[in-house]
Amino acid sequence: MNILVCISKSPDTTSKIAFTEGNSKFDENGVQYIVNPYDEWYALVRALELKETIGGNVTIITVGNAGDEAIIRKALAIGADNAVRIDAEPTDAYFVATQIAAYAKKNAFDLVLTGKETINYNGSQVGGMIAEHLELPYVSLASKLDVAGNVVTLEQEIVGGLQVVEVNTPVVVSCAKGMAEQRIPNMRGIMAARTKPLEVIAPESIELFTQYETYQLPDAKKACTMIDPANMESLVELLHNEAKVI
């Protein structure tokens, strides 16, 4: 089984979110980057589990600049076999998906996995876009993934419930909670990651569809109104008359 796992970097979940250059850029000052949790915990770990049971190869791919080496090595330390970095600024989901699809077209993958979404842009777009580029079926927000021969069985969230589906490889899947458990890389993995192949390739030139122009922080919350725990009638009264939510 030849598996491609798309990984993205995202700021650590505790990062302070701020912007610079007239609110047009994310302020990276003091920000620690991690592998986007959905990509790491679910997509990558499930790919490794499949490889361990049925054999195969796990390639990770990211669109980003040289500074992304650290998160690539982290993913290799967890167990991916080799890595590809498309050397470009990941300006929007369409750009990223189009670059990855171009690479995937030239290499036969049975499974292309992404995380459910990134925790910084929350778009949930890349998987669907890759699938359309490759004209493949796409199963989004899968919480289970099993493979028997060329049949992939998945459990996925649907509006108001869950469904189990079957699809033949090749297929694109976005991975959500339930699919696997986080793995912490061990010392051997970290050492091995240093010498695993990392291929850097130039991006294709493509037209930009969207652009993030400016950013804005939400307004500061006003101070919290404290309510006497013995008097829940007053809370209900405030929710009705002041907040007008019930």
Next chain:
Amino acid sequence: MKTLVFINSNHFAAKASLEVITYAKKLGGEVVAVTYGSQEGADQLGAYGASKVLVDNSLTVADEQQITKLVASAVESTGATTVIFSHDLVAKAVAPRLSVKLKAGLISGAIALPETGNGFTCKVNVFSGKAFATVSVKTDIKIISLLPNSIQPENIGGSAVVESFNANVGASAIKVVSTKKPEGSIPLPEAELVVSAGRGLKGPENWGMVEELATALGAATACSRPVADIGWRPHHEHVGQTGVAIRPNLYIAAGISGAIQHLAGVNGSKVIVVINSDPEAPFFKAADYGVVGDAFDVLPKLTEAIKKFKNAN
């Protein structure tokens, strides 16, 4: 100018559907809706601003690749220049596909109407609700996927013609083996009122009082991540940065400390009520109303007060 709105099969009365029709109507031009399956009830969309509803009755179930073809062919036949989705699980798979198929820029997770004075820009949620971004679209056709609960549906008393529309989308590559839909529960992302609880509830056997409050309010239930991880509650209730992000009108959190990753999923809520025994719990900083007290004591009292209020109103 024409706007095409995709409506999930048989979802003509769903609030999320009415929201996207209202949103499309506010863009100014003619609004056409497209859906598949039964057309029963499709004319309801007229009241909110759709002048036409296209229904592909040849499909009863459809995968996202088929839906993409259906919407693309409706764009072609109507000449629509804007396509609107409600940002739900179907749209998260269809809208990106459509973006590639039509070479149309996609705004994913919009929370407001676009500005069209200077180009075409729209506000979206980014950094898991910790910030907003203004995104511009450069392509002729624009696709917007609107976060639920971003706009209030408005009945303007119009009417719609319902037409059958066969898009010939071909067979599905995906075989549905089984489907599980819990009866009667409110889907969390669409819920206007949410009652949520965390590790402070001490064990799954204590969730009765959370559910009673939710039932009294007509609210959906949610939980913090550790609670879903230990299996006290199902995974789909996990809200936060690595769970579901929600933006209800009211979010009541009991026994949840308010870690930054939890807040990331709920900070879009209009009003937050926090019930916590620890007056130093970080959640109070993000709350509108706070109750320092034991959830085991406060939750039943609040349920009683809600019931009294509902009976009186």
